[in-house]
Amino acid sequence: MDKKEIFNATTPDCPIRNIIAHITDKWSLLVLYTLEQNNVLRFNDLWRQIPDISQKMLTSTLRHLEEDGIISRELFAEVPPRVEYRLTKRGMSLLPHLDALIAWGIEHFDEIVKDRNKKK
């Protein structure tokens, strides 16, 4: 990153506010992670793997990820209609960075939870 990009990163229309924070909310991370583990999934399969998400929130999360070109939604005109979600090329380019972040979270999970409880 050069100086100009560092500056841009904290202005109101910056990538952190407009791009990164959108894909690193809890549900987006879980959807992306689940798609990575499964390659392609229908709505109900995704829901089964993230049981504590509401139907409305899953729908909204999928729509936002699709709008940002991170995942694709393919509709098959069958009866009943089949809808499949998968990562796009752009989404796949994001995954290694999320993997690294999740690995960090797994590595530090126990000590962070312990620290939190200490302060309560």
Add this chain to the structure above:
Amino acid sequence: MDKKEIFNATTPDCPIRNIIAHITDKWSLLVLYTLEQNNVLRFNDLWRQIPDISQKMLTSTLRHLEEDGIISRELFAEVPPRVEYRLTKRGMSLLPHLDALIAWGIEHFDEIVKDRNKKK
């Protein structure tokens, strides 16, 4: 990550829900990024660099990052009292992953914004 860890990553007490999503919200990312660029900052300096955050939200964001041991808060008994924030060793180990994510966001910023507008 081994199989067990992959499984753990989507259970209700998983690292995504409990650790990662806490530090990748918009304001936490901006605070961490700003601290990285400045090494050590007082509350008001941080606030000046993230002008659209409310005082209440900055206070709450700093407290959560401190609870998770990502940043440290040092109070100097001066008049008026001085409070300094900096990244901890744990926070510094997180930074390269956030940097990679932010660099990804900068790289894809224009095309994602364009895609979003296309769909509206």
